[in-house]
Amino acid sequence: MTSERDAHALATTDFDLDLSEDQLRTRRNVKWSQYPADVLPAFVAEMDFAVAPPIQAALERVLRQQDYGYPKRDTERPEYTISESFAARMQRLYGWTIAAEEVQPLADLVQAKFAAITAFSDPGDGVIVQVPAYSPFFDAVETPGRVLKAMRMVDDGTGYVPDLDALRRLAPEASILTICNPHNPTGRAFTKDELLAMAQVAIEHDLVIVSDEIHSDLTYEPFKHIPIASLSPEIAARTVTINSPTKSFNIPGLRAAVMHFGTMALKERFFARVPRKLLGQVGVFGIEAANAAWREGTPWLLAVKAALADRRARVVAALAGEPGLKLYAPEATYMAWLDCSGLRLNVPAQQFFVEEAKVGFSGGSAFDPDAGSTFVRVNFATSAEILDRILDRTLTATRKLTTAGHES
Numbered sequence: 001m002t003s004e005r006d007a008h009a010l011a012t013t014d015f016d017l018d019l020s021e022d023q024l025r026t027r028r029n030v031k032w033s034q035y036p037a038d039v040l041p042a043f044v045a046e047m048d049f050a051v052a053p054p055i056q057a058a059l060e061r062v063l064r065q066q067d068y069g070y071p072k073r074d075t076e077r078p079e080y081t082i083s084e085s086f087a088a089r090m091q092r093l094y095g096w097t098i099a100a101e102e103v104q105p106l107a108d109l110v111q112a113k114f115a116a117i118t119a120f121s122d123p124g125d126g127v128i129v130q131v132p133a134y135s136p137f138f139d140a141v142e143t144p145g146r147v148l149k150a151m152r153m154v155d156d157g158t159g160y161v162p163d164l165d166a167l168r169r170l171a172p173e174a175s176i177l178t179i180c181n182p183h184n185p186t187g188r189a190f191t192k193d194e195l196l197a198m199a200q201v202a203i204e205h206d207l208v209i210v211s212d213e214i215h216s217d218l219t220y221e222p223f224k225h226i227p228i229a230s231l232s233p234e235i236a237a238r239t240v241t242i243n244s245p246t247k248s249f250n251i252p253g254l255r256a257a258v259m260h261f262g263t264m265a266l267k268e269r270f271f272a273r274v275p276r277k278l279l280g281q282v283g284v285f286g287i288e289a290a291n292a293a294w295r296e297g298t299p300w301l302l303a304v305k306a307a308l309a310d311r312r313a314r315v316v317a318a319l320a321g322e323p324g325l326k327l328y329a330p331e332a333t334y335m336a337w338l339d340c341s342g343l344r345l346n347v348p349a350q351q352f353f354v355e356e357a358k359v360g361f362s363g364g365s366a367f368d369p370d371a372g373s374t375f376v377r378v379n380f381a382t383s384a385e386i387l388d389r390i391l392d393r394t395l396t397a398t399r400k401l402t403t404a405g406h407e408s
C-alpha cells in the first residue's frame with residue numbers, strides 16, 4: 001500500500017500545475033481581468049494552477065456527449081451523489097460520521113450563509129461574525145436586517161486569536177454564531193480548544209453555529225482542520241457546516257456547495273423557513289466536478305498543497321522580517337494577512353501597492369471596514385516565478401519608503 005508520504009512524493013512530481021502569465025491573461029476570470037496588464041493580481045481567492053485531471057475529464061465527457069439534459073446519476077437524485085461524496089470524504093479525512101441525508105447541495109456557499117442566517121434568526125437579532133471577515137459575511141447579516149456583532153480576531157503577539165471575552169459579552173444579544181474555519185483572511189486553523197470554547201458559549205446561549213469550512217483542505221503541517229460539528233453530538237445538533245470543492249480544487253465558476261445539518265431536526269427547522277426552490281440547484285458541470293474532486297482529486301490536491309507550502313515559505317521569507325510589515329505564517333489557506341501599519345502610509349495599503357508596486361492585493365477594508373485599511377490580503381497561489389515577481393515588486397516599493405524614512 002502507498003503511504004501518505006509516498007502518495008505525496010508521487011503527487012508532487014505527477015502534475016504540471018503552473019500556468020504562464022500569457023495563459024492566465026487569456027482567461028476570462030476576475031483575477032486576471034480586473035487590473036491593467038502592468039499589474040500582477042494577487043487578490044481574489046483563486047489559484048493560478050491547472051485543474052485536476054479527473055475534473056477536466058469529467059467535464060470533457062459531458063461536453064463530448066452533449067449531455068446537457070436534466071441530469072440523472074445512478075438511481076439516485078443527481079445532486080444526492082454530491083451529498084454521498086461529501087459524507088464519505090468527511091469519514092475518510094476526519095473520522096466524522098455523517099449521513100448523506102443531512103447534507104443539502106446548493107449552488108454556492110455565500111448563498112448557504114445567507115440562507116442559514118435567514119432561517120435561524122429574525123430581523124433585529126444579533127449575528128456574531130469573526131472580524132476581519134470575508135466581506136459577503138457582512139452582507140449576509142445586514143441585508144436580511146440582522147445586527148452584526150463583531151468578535152474580533154486579536155493579535156496576541158503570536159498570531160490572531162478569537163476574542164472569547166467579546167464572544168461571551170455578545171452572545172446574550174445574538175441568535176447565531178458564525179465562524180470561518182480555517183479563517184479567511186488570517187489563515188488560522190482553529191485548535192480544538194478554541195473550537196470547544198466557542199461552541200461552549202453557543203451551547204450556553206442557545207446559538208446556532210454556522211461554520212464556513214471552505215478552506216478546510218488547505219492546511220499546512222503541523223496544523224489540522226477540525227470540523228466543529230465533529231467535536232460532539234451536542235455541538236453538531238446546533239451546527240450548520242458549509243463547504244464546497246470550489247476553493248481547494250479551484251473551480252469557483254462551476255458553482256457547487258453543500259450545507260450539512262448536524263441533525264435532521266435542524267435540517268427540518270431550516271426548511272420550515274427557507275423554501276427548497278430558493279436554493280439554487282447545482283448544474284450538470286457542478287455535479288460532475290464536485291464528485292470528481294471529492295472522489296478522485298486527492299493526488300492533485302496533495303500536489304497543490306506541496307506547491308502552496310513552497311509559496312507560503314517564499315512569502316514568509318520575503319515579508320515577515322521586513323521593516324514596516326508584519327505577517328504571521330498562515331496555518332491554512334493560500335492567503336497571508338499582511339499588516340502594513342508600520343509603513344505609515346497616507347493612503348490605503350491596497351492603493352499604495354497598486355500604484356507603487358503594480359501589484360493588486362485585496363484591500364484590508366473589505367474584511368475589516370473599521371481597522372483594515374492598513375492591511376492587505378496576499379493571495380500566493382501562483383507559480384513560484386510569478387510570486388517572486390510579486391514579492392520583488394512589493395519589497396522594492398516598501399524599501400523606497402523605509403529607506404527614505406531612515407535617511408530623513
Ligand SMILES: Cc1ncc(COP(=O)(O)O)c(C=O)c1O
Pocket residue numbers: 045107108109110111134180184212214215244246247252257
Ligand atoms: C470563507 C469563504 N467562504 C465562501 C467563499 C465563496 O464561496 P462561493 O463562491 O461558493 O459563494 C469564499 C471565497 O473566497 C471564502 O473565502
